[in-house]
Amino acid sequence: MVEQRTYEVRTYGCQMNVHDSERLTGLLEDAGYAPFRPAPDGEPAEHPDVVVFNTCAVRENADNRLYGNLGHLAPVKAKKPGMQIAVGGCLAQKDRSTIVEKAPWVDVVFGTHNIGSLPALLDRARAQEEAQVEILESLEVFPSTLPTKRESAYAAWVSISVGCNNTCTFCIVPSLRGKEKDRRPGDVLAEIRALVAEGVSEVTLLGQNVNSYGVEFGDRQAFSKLLRACGEVDGLERVRFTSPHPAEFTDDVIEAMAETPTVMPQLHMPLQSGSDRMLKAMRRSYRQSKFLGIIERVRAAMPEAAITTDIIVGFPGETEEDFEQTLEVVRQARFSGAFTFIYSPRPGTPAATMEEQVPRDVVQARYDRLTGLVNEIAWEENQRLVGRTVDLLVAEGEGRKDAATHRLSGRGPDNRLVHFTPPADTPRPGDVVTVEISYAAPHHLVADTVLGVRRTRSGDAWEARTADPAPASVGLGMPAVGVPAPLPDAPACR
Structure with a gap:
């Protein structure tokens, strides 16, 4: 043999x-x-x-x-x-x-x-x-037709498009992933239904620019329609998406988010810079006022929405005034978190040959100031949640350990990470626990009190997977069983 x-x-x-x-x-x-x-x-x-x-x-x-x-x-x-x-x-x-x-x-x-x-x-x-x-x-061949071994039994990525039609001067992705290609809504929904049948309760819709979805087949409201259609899938409890582009973020998407209970009150929308001058140099087709206007309308429709972003520090030509404008947007937007990056030139991008590359020590000092402000605001926003009751989707892994406690972890509807002290009836990954938030840190919350545990089909799927691993399934959206892992907490290439 x-x-x-x-x-x-x-x-x-x-x-x-x-x-x-x-x-x-x-x-x-x-x-x-x-x-x-x-x-x-x-x-x-x-x-x-x-x-x-x-x-x-x-x-x-x-x-x-x-x-x-x-x-x-x-x-x-x-x-x-x-x-x-x-x-x-x-x-x-x-x-x-x-x-x-x-x-x-x-x-x-x-x-x-x-x-x-x-x-x-x-x-x-x-x-x-x-x-x-x-x-x-x-x-x-669209990748979704290929055999798949998914990392998680209870949460799944679902690609709705590949490629990008934007031409940001710092980004090499369009030249590597190509022009945007959209899947038909029926294919996306068929994959989601198949995932739910296998025990998945949360899906994240993926695209380099999800809110331009549908342009290829002539429907500019296709993404909001898709969000609403996801809300009609029996057994699907949570829908997320990443990443939208501010230039194409329309009110019909905000309405669909607010009116579809399974679409979570969470938004990751890349800012990149708060300076209109820098946004123009980056070839980002929106300005500060438009970005803040979107956030204002999202919060008006969903007051408890958690909003995260991506920010680049030290783009060529960035002045202290430009950077201060970024800090001001951070203050006004009050992000619950941000992926912050020091600009790095990539060969083949227009920005790599731009003049006025910012000295590294200046960029580092600005980066430290930015991350300090982001953490301060995130901590303040998290502290507002102390005493609140939150439903968590229990994540894979053991959570946090110290000499006195052993905690599991889960994600709230707004995608905030919560470490909680498990009850005697220990929940499984994929189950849902209701907790009361007792402590806030900049990047996580802690719950010492569990008010209830709901065992779910997703927890059953996780238990079956760990008990009897099997090879990957073949075909559209058919998740295989294997060693599950939590969804990574990382930005898309936006």
Whole structure:
């Protein structure tokens, strides 16, 4: 009997990459590979037969991180006959054959448009004993048709579009993911219904720009209609989405959010800068007043909505006055959290060759001031919730531990993270607990009192998955069972 080859997928970057990795693991298991299990402590270290890097190209250190990891694997591969290394994702789409020139021990390089080719490319590289590089320029098969092994039994990503039609001067994503392509609403809803049938209770709709969904097939209100249609799916309890673009955020979406109970009162909307001058230089087609106007209307419709954002510090030409305008928007918007980034030039983007690159020490000082303000406001907003009753979807993992307490974790409707002291009837991941918030920190809340536990079909699905792991399912939206993990808390490439 031939021993089953094992695999490991290492994912970097945004939710899109996490979702793509679910497809890659599904493809590999459908092709007969098995998940790699590390050796127990005290036993000799082992390594998988196939290591797949699903890369990101957004940050400056992405290249160094990849080649550093590839360098560490070179001596491992030399000692393990038959081991293969594959590199995919945005950095692979960008660097192409450069990867095998810099790291000739890599066996396969594939792009963002042909993740479905991975098993065949691995077979071909093994048979021909030479590296296989296959990069397509445009999407041929929508990834949702591929086999999938989802990370979670109770929460799922659902892609509604791929690619982006914007031309932000700092962003390399459109050149790597291509122009926007939208799935038909019926296909999206069919996937969601299939997920719910398998026990999923929360879905997050994914797109580089979700609120431009439908433009490709001529319906500018398609996204708000999709949100309302999700609200009619029996058994689906929570709907989230990421990320919208402020330039195309319309009132029909706000109305759909407010009027559809299963759409959660949470919004992640990238600001990038509060300065109109910087927004123009970034080629972001909105201005400060429009951004703040959207937030005002969202809060008028959903007073308890938690709003998070992305902010770039040190974009070329940013002055102290520009930065102060960003701080002022943060003060007015009162974000519950923000992903803050120091600008890093990416080759191939217009911003990389702009003059007036801001000195690093100046950028660092501004970054520290920004994160201090964001944390201060987030803490104040969290403190307002002390004493409130909140329903949490229990997350995978053990939560926080210290000498005196053992806590589990969950997410409220507004997506805030809450650590809670479990009752005697310990809830399972996917179950819902009702808690009273007793303490607030800048990045999480604590609940010492659990008022109730509701065992759910999602908890049943998690329990079944952990009791009897099975290979990935094949076909539209059919989640496989495997080792679940919590949804990552990371921004999309916006």
